[in-house]
Amino acid sequence: MDTGTHLVMGFTLGGLATLSPVVLNDPHLTNALLLTTIIGSQLPDSDTILKLRNNAKYLKHHRGITHSIPAVIGWTLALSIIMTLFNHRDHFGIFLFWSFIAVSVHVFVDLFNAYGTQALRPFSNRWIAFGIINTFDPFIFVLHLIGVPFVIFHFKAGPICILLYIFMVFYYAFRYRQKRIVIQTVYNKLPKAKHVYVSPSIKYTHYHIVASTDTHHYVGKIKQRNFTIHDEFKRIPLPVIEDVKAAFKDENVKSFLAFSPVYIWELIGHDDHKELRLIDLRYRTDTYYPFVAVVKFDYDHHIISSFTGWIFSEKKLQKKLKMD
Structure with missing residues (x-):
């Protein structure tokens, strides 16, 4: 609370x-x-x-x-x-x-x-x-x-x-009974779901949902018992490469992984560096997933900077990475 x-x-x-x-x-x-x-x-x-x-x-x-x-x-x-x-x-x-x-x-x-x-x-x-x-x-x-x-x-x-x-x-x-109804609503629409993560909103009829099957993550909302899927992500395992091995030793990434049970990843290449992003799917806003862990590497797999936490714009994220 x-x-x-x-x-x-x-x-x-x-x-x-x-x-x-x-x-x-x-x-x-x-x-x-x-x-x-x-x-x-x-x-x-x-x-x-x-x-x-x-x-x-x-x-x-x-x-x-x-x-x-x-x-x-x-x-x-x-x-x-x-x-x-x-x-x-x-x-x-x-x-x-x-x-x-x-x-x-x-x-x-x-x-x-x-x-x-x-x-x-x-x-x-x-x-x-x-x-x-x-x-x-x-x-x-x-x-x-x-x-x-x-x-x-x-x-x-x-x-x-x-x-x-x-x-x-x-x-x-x-509220417990309401959650059981919410979960059943998700299974009715996604019968192959293996895990359903429910995050109640401040309105007791609104819930943020992440449902995972063997192949995909589905992110949506339930309002008045109506389930709407907003995003769908294919489940792709993190590659076993040097950048990922280095990232998993980083304190920010370890903290993120200890806390986040369902996330997607992105590996982004730039002219002078690469970024690995881990994105928690449980906290979607209307246009953004604000809870992340980001690691910036050079091309020799050395970590330049990293960050984990709540961030609501790309500009602020890059500022945090420069500060760290």
Whole structure:
């Protein structure tokens, strides 16, 4: 989810904490737990600081180790110990419980969009992405935003927030059913499809689709259960040549490959250099595929520069390659 949604969910989790009589009857503890759930709901996204280093590090680690099982344990222990030291030293168990809830809920809801997380590390490095909810879902955001004033003013926060979470569970069930219908719609049109990648849009009736058969990738959209194919690409394996071997050792390419399950490639020759482009098919705009990895070579197979990330024009891409 986006930062704003995680924030308002931190408030409503703090509201849920007041369901305990021990918390409800202690205003100082109530405020301390609210601060705990707000901080805990943001901690897993602390890897955003990697953007200051470079895109490759950010893409490789965002929602990776910081959303893993060891990280959830680490965030929980660190936050609960700090909050206990600065507040009620005799309530460590309560802080431990709500720190764990806040961090775990953050990781859990991140599983439901198309980006996903590596939540099973260290047991598995597989990206888990259910593709049910858009990264920003207006309904979920507004639902929790409604609960914020009740939490801030301590007015029936517990009952209100538990009602909000019940609504959210039913909403997730509804969106899961919608995804099953979407996938069946794709198979009805492309019965030979082996893999279907679903990316929900901000509108719950609109989905970005990539369907792969043994021979082709099909990129399209579903609107109101109508499936339209926009692009068709023949599946061609990357050639085993020196340029490709060199590219696969590049940090930007390795980060792209770790994140992108479905892509096409282009090898473009210029007068003084060549470019290998890897293009993720899951993020099509009206005219462009913005998530790429690009490696620029000289004709002796040496890498001149490389880039991975979101780019929306050829001019900006070339500028990035010059900068790198």
